[in-house]
Amino acid sequence: MSAQQGGQHLSLQAIEEEPATTDPLVLSAHPPADLTLREGVRRLRAEPLPEDGISSTLARVDIPSGTANTRNARAASRHRLFARLSVCAAALLVIAGLQGARWVERDPDVQVLRQVLPAVNAFDTWTRSEISPDAGRMARDAFKRIETTIGKIGSSELDVWKYLLYRNRNSLSRISAGLRQDFAWPRGRAESMDSGQASVIQDLASLLALRAEVRLLESRPKEALADALQLLAMGDHVARNAGAMGHIVGEMIVARGRSVAWRTVQTVDRKSAAAAAATLSQLVNGRVTLGSSLRQEMLSGQDRLLAFVRKDGWRSQMTSSFGLRPRPYFVTKVGLLQQYTDSMIRQIADAESYPAVRSNGAKPAWLDPEAQVFVQPYDGMIVADAESRAKTRILMTEFALRAYLLEHGAYPRALRDLAPKYLGRVPRDPFRPQEPLIYSRVARGYEIRSVGPDGAEQGLSGVQNVRASISDQDGSTLLGMVGDIVSGVDGK
Numbered sequence: 001m002s003a004q005q006g007g008q009h010l011s012l013q014a015i016e017e018e019p020a021t022t023d024p025l026v027l028s029a030h031p032p033a034d035l036t037l038r039e040g041v042r043r044l045r046a047e048p049l050p051e052d053g054i055s056s057t058l059a060r061v062d063i064p065s066g067t068a069n070t071r072n073a074r075a076a077s078r079h080r081l082f083a084r085l086s087v088c089a090a091a092l093l094v095i096a097g098l099q100g101a102r103w104v105e106r107d108p109d110v111q112v113l114r115q116v117l118p119a120v121n122a123f124d125t126w127t128r129s130e131i132s133p134d135a136g137r138m139a140r141d142a143f144k145r146i147e148t149t150i151g152k153i154g155s156s157e158l159d160v161w162k163y164l165l166y167r168n169r170n171s172l173s174r175i176s177a178g179l180r181q182d183f184a185w186p187r188g189r190a191e192s193m194d195s196g197q198a199s200v201i202q203d204l205a206s207l208l209a210l211r212a213e214v215r216l217l218e219s220r221p222k223e224a225l226a227d228a229l230q231l232l233a234m235g236d237h238v239a240r241n242a243g244a245m246g247h248i249v250g251e252m253i254v255a256r257g258r259s260v261a262w263r264t265v266q267t268v269d270r271k272s273a274a275a276a277a278a279t280l281s282q283l284v285n286g287r288v289t290l291g292s293s294l295r296q297e298m299l300s301g302q303d304r305l306l307a308f309v310r311k312d313g314w315r316s317q318m319t320s321s322f323g324l325r326p327r328p329y330f331v332t333k334v335g336l337l338q339q340y341t342d343s344m345i346r347q348i349a350d351a352e353s354y355p356a357v358r359s360n361g362a363k364p365a366w367l368d369p370e371a372q373v374f375v376q377p378y379d380g381m382i383v384a385d386a387e388s389r390a391k392t393r394i395l396m397t398e399f400a401l402r403a404y405l406l407e408h409g410a411y412p413r414a415l416r417d418l419a420p421k422y423l424g425r426v427p428r429d430p431f432r433p434q435e436p437l438i439y440s441r442v443a444r445g446y447e448i449r450s451v452g453p454d455g456a457e458q459g460l461s462g463v464q465n466v467r468a469s470i471s472d473q474d475g476s477t478l479l480g481m482v483g484d485i486v487s488g489v490d491g492k
Helices: 012-017 024-029 032-046 051-060 067-105 122-127 135-148 155-167 169-179 195-217 221-238 244-262 270-285 290-309 314-322 333-353 379-408
Strands: 003-005 008-010 432-436 438-442 445-450 485-489
Touching (some): 122 195, 135 155, 135 195, 155 169, 155 195, 221 270, 244 290, 290 333, 290 379, 379 445, 379 485
Antiparallel strands (some): 003 008, 445 485
């Protein structure tokens, strides 16, 4: 657009850029109309109007605007920046992919602590015992026969058992030697704590238990009690420096020893009863905790887990062997090891604080499916451990009560009367750690009980009489069971 005045052709841009003047000569050269147009352009540029409005208006008056050009330049700059960022992002993705693959497959670089085995180890002493073939099976068959026989055992059967014991007398002598040595179940010789060697130890314990049973049948309670206490010591010994398998084997041996000892309580003399109470008190105070055994189990599990993930093709083996969906980018070696360790630490805490912490036996929901393959819940074992401790404390208290009776002619009015002469302190109930075992006088006898896993005294309803069966196998008291663990004598 242009302006015409007095035959003169002026550009509006020139009009705008020309400085304002009041010189008469200049005014005569530029009529007032041009001055008015110039002033209007200046005011237009000073207006706070939107960019689009300014550009449109200036375009109509033939005044070039740099706004549209600036917008185009900015758009081009943004496109160039986006292209550069896209290239950088693609490069970062490639680098991240390579690093991610290394991260997924990186080795945990962990060295699990190894046991320092004692030079003379009771494990080796017992597992190298030359037990005759089928000795363990024959001993267990004898237990079933004794338990189910109402009348007396025939002399022919008794002779067979005595001959079996005679043939294995050298192996039985190894038990005493092993109890004088440290015990350590070697981790790493085989997985699952070597069940074959565990069977040898169980067979040896079964022979000792059979000898105790034979001595009971021959009315030799004092010698039978000595064998029973040796079984209790052996069971505690086996659980030392061992994992879950060793703890289970140890508790089975302890249960067999208790079953014999209970049948001698009312027949031994005062001196033997007091000595038995003192021996059991030492075993109770120095007993291996389940938490300690689970720590050893955690170390063994870490060993096995690391050996598994360090094999070629461990992912495909996991999916094929356990039926898991492959998740190659979500399962790492470090993650598996960390989740297994965290789960075991929580279960160790549960074992050490039971019954304050009671879980339901299910695997933790926060575990990945792959980690659940390696995690074993130990809730049932935690309850069985508390049951075993309750039974041993009841047995210990009964021997102390027997010694008190033979010295004073009557049972005490309360358990506190047994301390400190017969017991160092009043035994507490493992299912209610802040409370002692429940003791009451019944006619001329007594009754002693633990409240059991439900933590509540049930009186005479739903009780488990620990002296009703020769087997006395722990684990019969399950999580959620209602009823007490009870023993006693009527005194008639």
